[in-house]
Amino acid sequence: MATIRFGFGRLNFYLLKRRSFLLLKLIAVVFAVLLFCEFLIYYLVIFQCNWPKVKTSAYDSEQETHETVLKAMFLADTHLLGEVRGHWLDKLRREWQMERAFQTALWLLQPEVVFILGDIFDEGKWSSSQAWADDVVRFQKMFRHPPHVQLKVVAGNHDIGFHYQMDTYRIKRFEKVFNPERLFSWKGINFVMVNSVALEGDGCNICSEAEAELMEISHKLNCSREVNGLIPDQKQRSSHCENTQLQLASAPVLLQHFPLYRRSDANCSGEDAAPPEERSIPFKERYDVLSQEASQKLLWWLQPRLVLSGHTHSACEMLHGAGIPELSVPSFSWRNRNNPSFIMGSMTPTKYALAKCYLPQEDTVLITYCGAAGFLVVIMLVDLGLLASPFLLGCKLLRKFKTV
Known part of the structure; x- marks a missing residue:
């Protein structure tokens, strides 16, 4: 026993x-x-992204080709969920994904400025004061950045509402958190940040103020071109530009939430373009894209060398007018896409180069x-x-x- x-x-x-x-x-x-x-995959994927090199010619000075290159990151449509439509588990998952992706990109890529092209929040158009404050705190935690990195934001329809929802209170609330400057210049590069929701063209007070701001910016940029000899009219230069604060003469980069007018995404292609069955669906002016009139005004007033927009959640490259390129930036949120991405731009006062950095695919994680x-x-x-x-x-x- x-x-x-x-x-x-x-x-x-x-x-x-x-x-x-x-x-x-x-x-x-x-x-x-x-x-x-939940952690290492972001480093593994984003580590493969590299800043594009600006093409230079033999006539470019060494100072322009090396010292003045600005590293800019562009992303759009984060759509932070609010208290009404956001399930707590969905919010937890999506916000963790975007926070890890953004913080990893900052650490690995070291951008100097980050632009978010609207629809930062999902429920800003109707959220209460307390809900708005809570959403802002969460945004600031997710997209925290060191002091030497600048974060610039343009308003989207989910932040302040469509034209019929937009009012002065929502705009001021948004601008109190995010710097409302429309013309931002750094390293000789001009960025014009447009409240595209206000370009309805119906003469409302907010729309009139927005157009007046853009016309003033147009005046500054045109006077800068004249003073630098890009518009050969000495008499005109000395008359209406005498008391104008001049900018550098670089053609601006136009940043906005709504894309410029296009009929549809039928001519768009790529792995992050809209699904094939959706590309031929006609866009509605002032809802999916800007109106033809507003688009022509922006191109005429500002004469940009590049346009970057969001809103559609899908990628698209278009040419407008005399060959002005526009790039629609896909959504940064996995709630809207299986393969989010952002744009990396290497920019000088006269040239630029863009590259796309894809984030981990949801399918891969699952x-x-x-x-x-x-x-x-x-x-x-x-x-x-x-x-x-x-x-x-x-x-x-x-x-x-x-x-x-």
Whole structure:
């Protein structure tokens, strides 16, 4: 009997040891998968992105080609969920994804300025004062940045409402948090940030003020061109530009939420363009895109060399007027896309180069989790089989001694 007790004691010790080892293996696998899918994958993917090089010619000075290159990051449509339509689990998941992607991009790519092209919030058009304040705190936590990096934001229809929802209160609330400057210049590069929601063209007070601001910016830019000899009319230059604060003569980069007018996304292509079945659906003016009239005014007033916009959640490249390129930036949120991305721009006063940086795909993360779950099941089945073998052996020994 002492021998039997000793044998079963060793068997129990062996089973306990095997169970503990199985538990440790399961914990290690779960921790490794979570670490990879929720943290390391952002470094692995964004590490592959590189700043584009600005094409230079033999006539460019060394100072222009090296010292004045500005590294700018452009993203759009983060759509932070609010208290009405946002489920807490959905909010937790999407905000963690965007925070990790943004913070990883800041650390790896070191941009000097970041532009967000509208629809920062999902419910800004109707959120209460307290809900707005809560959303702002969450945004500032997610998109925190060091002091040497500037963050510039333009308003979208989900931030202040469409034209029929927009009012002075919502605009002031937005501008109190985000710098309302329309003309931003750095390293000799001019950026014009437009409240495209206010370009309805119906003569409302907010629309009239927005157009007046843009006309004033147009005047400054044109006077700067004249003073620098880009518009050869000395008499005109000395008359109406005499008391104008001059900007650098660089043609501006136009930043806005609504795209310039286009009929549809039928001519758009690429892996992050709209789905094929949606590309031929006609766009509605003043809802999906700006009106033809507003688009022509912007191009005529500002004469930009590049236009960047958001709103559609999909990528598209278009040419307007005399070959002015526009790039629609896809949504930065996994709630809107399986493959979010952002634009990296290397810019000088006369040239620019753009590149797209894709973020981890949602499908990749889900497949990794499913594969890990299957692997855990296999481990458990194998280890349970090993646990069962000594247990069955012990039962056979017990029967044998009982018969004796």
